[in-house]
Amino acid sequence: MTRLNREIRASAGVFSGNGQSFSMQFSFGPDFIGFEGHFPGKPILPAMVQLMTGAVACGQAAEKRLVARKVGRAKFLKPVLPGDPVEVHGTLNETENGYIAAIRILNGSDLAASFQMELAEAREAL
Numbered sequence: 001m002t003r004l005n006r007e008i009r010a011s012a013g014v015f016s017g018n019g020q021s022f023s024m025q026f027s028f029g030p031d032f033i034g035f036e037g038h039f040p041g042k043p044i045l046p047a048m049v050q051l052m053t054g055a056v057a058c059g060q061a062a063e064k065r066l067v068a069r070k071v072g073r074a075k076f077l078k079p080v081l082p083g084d085p086v087e088v089h090g091t092l093n094e095t096e097n098g099y100i101a102a103i104r105i106l107n108g109s110d111l112a113a114s115f116q117m118e119l120a121e122a123r124e125a126l
Contacts, residue, residue, distance in 0.1 A: 004034060005052070008052050024056070074116075076112070085107065086105060086112070090104065
């Protein structure tokens with residue numbers, strides 16, 4: 001498991017799910033590794049980290065380690081700053097080839113990002 005993956009998982013909070021729908025909270029403080037260099041003096045949570053939080057939440061919903069294989073319809077609408085409340089909402093459906101998810105990331109009550117993901121079980125520990 002990479003350091004970034006470990007720190008994203010360590011930033012995870014409350015998970016709730018009922019069937020195919022789920023939500024999961026994350027808290028990224030100013031010392032979170034994902035802010036390093038993005039951008040000096042004005043840190044924002046990189047899109048890649050937002051995608052990774054979606055995959056982590058999907059894995060929690062599936063009770064498996066999942067990795068993204070494909071991302072589509074991605075829209076990043078509002079920056080996520082250190083300390084901002086982050087909540088991942090999604091739906092997850094199992095298919096013959098893995099999983100398909102629709103993800104919305106909220107920054108407080110505002111939509112920060114939305115995307116679709118195709119995921120597969122991780123072949124090795126992340």
